[in-house]
Amino acid sequence: MLPLLKIPDGSGAIIAELATRDHKVIRKMSSLGIVPGVSVTVLRKSPAVLLQCGHTKIALDRSLASLIYVK
Amino acid sequence: MLTVALVGNPNVGKSVLFYHLTGNYATVSNYPGTTVEVSCGRTNLSGRTCLVYDTPGIYSFSPVSEEEAVTRRLLWEARPNLVVHVADAKNLPRMLPLTLELLAAGLNVILVLNMMDEAEKLGVRIRRAELSRRLGIPVLQAAFACGRGLAELRREMAACLLGGKAGSRICREHPLAAEAGLCLKSKYPFAAPLVARLYLEQDKEIQAAVAAAEDKSVLADCLARFADELAGREAGFFAVWRYREAEKLLAGVFHSGNEKNRGGLADKLTLDPLWGVLPAAFLLYAGLYLIVGRFGAGFLVDMIEGVLLGEVILPKITAWLSVLSGWPSVLSLLAGEFGLLTLGLRYALGVVMPIVGTYFFFFALLEDSGYLPRLAYLADAGLKKLGLGGRAVIPLALGFGCGTMAVLVTRVLESRRERLIATFLLALAVPCSAQLGLIMALLSREPSALLLWAAVMGGMFFLAGSMLNLLLPGRPAQFFLELPPLRRPALQAILQKTMARMRWYFAEVVPVFCAVSLVLWLLQHTGGLDVVTSALAPLLGCMGLPPELGRVFLAGFFRRDYGAAGLFDLYREGALSAGQLLVAAVVLSLFLPCLAQLAMMIRERGLAASVLIACAVALLAAAAGILLRILLCLPAL
Structure with a gap:
């Protein structure tokens, strides 16, 4: 398991965990479909991810x- | 009356469907946040009239922003007879968890897979009948933008509403929530398992409702036990479970096709911080300067106000009104210096309408192309320094059209702090299009003055934002946003949207213009105008401005654009030097928000906050005026 920010641009990965217990943050992430088990591709990391x-x-x-x- | 609510994620086509069903046009566009209030219309299904609600987009039953809270409140309070869940077909795995929540609430649901045309192009395939069987509800395919699937939906709606077709009876909550739901003794608008689950997820509104309805023992013993159990589970436990359930339901039913990122050059130009400057600068120049400034405030104002009203219509009206010459005060009320016709209507139709109209047209173009969310992505880092996030681009950009509308749209921002900062900046340093157009027309003969004006406004914007970010407790909001694909805007949709905004604007603006004319006329007749003007004179003197500007600023409070229009007149009469004009333009742009905007601020932010903002803005405007006068070496008067 490694942080998403360590993944090189253009490569894919499967979300393993959200490192927070803050309900609001989890709500935001899951509203966008970012929940464990979903696969994503990092397109770029600046100016934002x-x-x-x-x-x-x-x-x-x-x-x-x-x-x-x-x- | 039977009620239907259109519900779904932002930007999936709810408002287009609403338009097709009711003939009303809630402003639709290609980013979250256009529908910030519930719109309501009527439609006819097999001879019965039904009430249709168009709701702001929601991602789940756990609202993140104020607009999402609005939708859930509607479902909770109005409990519609039928919910049409409009979903983006190509992103169905992300949409289906909301369908599950709607079913968990015990609502009667039809699932519509919209934008099928786009999905088919990407190679997405969905076995509709099988999905419908698994969910136990009707599932339809549609592409509302091109009218596909409408007739079928109407038939299905009629069948559900009038034919007494029963909804799904399968429980769509996790067993833990279902068990916790047994604790609840009272009856709620949503089914008990969902209410219990939202309670356990620390949803403030639901917790308050449950606390009011239940015995203390229910909360302290029964629900507390489940809360303890949940504390041991992974973060976002229930959300993860819903995604798994959706995945299971879609297994073998949904084929995603080619998910490869296909953006190429367009993405490089709109998402790269270096290249991204090019389209942003081009839009600023082409949109604000060419379309709004030169075409709207220049050409159109000259044609409508100068030629059509000034030379053709108003002289005729004045001639007809000369029959009233026996009653000079009535004549002056209608056609005098502050006459309802000569001032109120002339400004509203001749000056403000063409400018605001061209801005709304430009803004609709920007929205429908899908560019705004990309601008939000690029601007996020910069806006963070002002305590805002990328999302604030939406109300701020709209603020250049109409500040009143923009204050309403600050609802897309998630924290109170962010909404407060955005409201302050809208009141202080974001001139509305009517003001902007007039000021550009005023200063365009002096390019250096225009640049200086822009620099002062920009400086104030960043200064005020950074100060607020420092002073207000809390931290800048976290930024997250979905970026829709860039699309070629359809002219018809843009025109419809421009017209819808214009109608909204006119319902607000024309009465205010007429009221302002009336108040100014009254003040002039009672001598009150001179009192106010002479009271303002020393302050204006400090800024090196002549006392006649007093009435311009007074008008500017009623409507900012109205004040700018007064400045326009004074300049044409040659009453101001170039330096004075610059100072006056800066002070008027910064000056108090207009009356309509202030009313909206009070509605959205509360009275105390609005009064504080208004006082701070007035002080800052005066300070900036005095400072600028000193820097420009103008004499005080």
Whole structure:
């Protein structure tokens, strides 16, 4: 398991865990489809993190993205 | 009356469907947050009139922003007879968890897989009948933007509402929630397992409702036991479970096709921080300067206000009104310096309408192309320094059209702190299009003045934002947003949207314009105008401005664009030097929000916060005016 922010641009991974117990943060993530078990591709990490998730692109700032761990 | 609610994620086509069903147009577009209030219309199903609600987009029953809370409240309070869940077909795995929650609430649901045309292009295949069987509810395929699937949906709606077709009876909550639901003794608008689950997820509104309805023992013993059990589970336990359930339901039914990222050059240009400057700068120049400034405030105003009203219509009206010459005060009320016709209607139709109209057209173009969320992505880091996130791009950009509308749209922001900062900046440093157009027309003969004006406004924007970020407790909001694909906007949709916004604007603006004319006329007749003007004179003197500007600022409070229009007149009469014009333009742009915006602020932010904001804005505007006068070496008067 490693942090999403350590993944090189353009590579895919499966979300393993969200490192928070904050209900609000979890709500935000799951509203966008970021829940354990979902596969994503990291498109770019600056100025904010951009993920391809299914047929959509999802933007997250680094503080949120740093909570995502993938495998 | 039978009621139907259209529910779904943002940007899946609810408002287009609403339009097809009711003929009403709630503003639709390609980003979350356009529908921030519930719209309501009527439709006819097999001869029975039904009430249809168009709701702001929600992702789940656990609202993150105020607009989402609005939708859940509607479902809770109005308990519609039927819910049409509109989903984006290509992203069905992300949409289905909401269907499960709607079913868990005990609502009667039809699932519509919309945007099938887009999905088919991407190679998505869905076995509709099998999905319908597994869910136990009707599932339809549609592409509302091109009218596909509408007739079928109407038939299905009629069957569900009038034919007494029963909804799904399968429990769609985790067994733990179902068990916790048994604790609840009272009856709620949603089924007990869902209410219990939201309670356990620490949903404030539901907790309050449960606490009010249940005995203390239920909370302290029964539900507390489940809360303890949940504490041992992984984060987002129930959400993960819903996604798993959706996955199971979709196994063998949904084929995702090719998910490869296909953006290429367009993505590079809109998402790369370096290249991204190019389209942003181009849009600023083409949209604000060429379309709004030159075409709207220049050409259209000259044509409508100068030629059509000024030379053709108003002289005729004045001639007809000369029969009233026996009653000079009535004549001046209608056609005098502050006359209802000569001032109120002339400004509303001749000056403000063309400018605001062209801005709304430009903004609709921007929205429908899907560019705004990308701009939000690029601007996030910068806006964080002002305590805002990328999302704030939406209300701020709309603020350049109409600040009143923008204050309403701050609902898309998630924290109170962020909404407060955005409201403050909208009141202080975001000039509305009517103001912007007039100021550009005023200053365009002096390019250096225009640049200076823009620099002062930008400086104030960043200064005020950073100060608020420092002073207010809390931290900048976290940014997360879905970026829809770039699409070629359809002209018809843009025109419809522009018209819908114009109607909204006119319902607000024309009465205010007429009221302002009336108040100014009254003040002039009673001598009150001179009192106010002379009271303002020393302050204006400090800024090096002549006392006649007093009435312009007074008008500016009633409507900012109205004040700018007054400035426009003074300049044309040659009453101001270039330096004075710059100071006046800056102060008027920063000055108090207009009356309509203030009313909206009070509605959205509360009275105390609004009064505080208004006072701070007035002080900052005066300070900036005095400072600028000193820097420009203008004499005080």
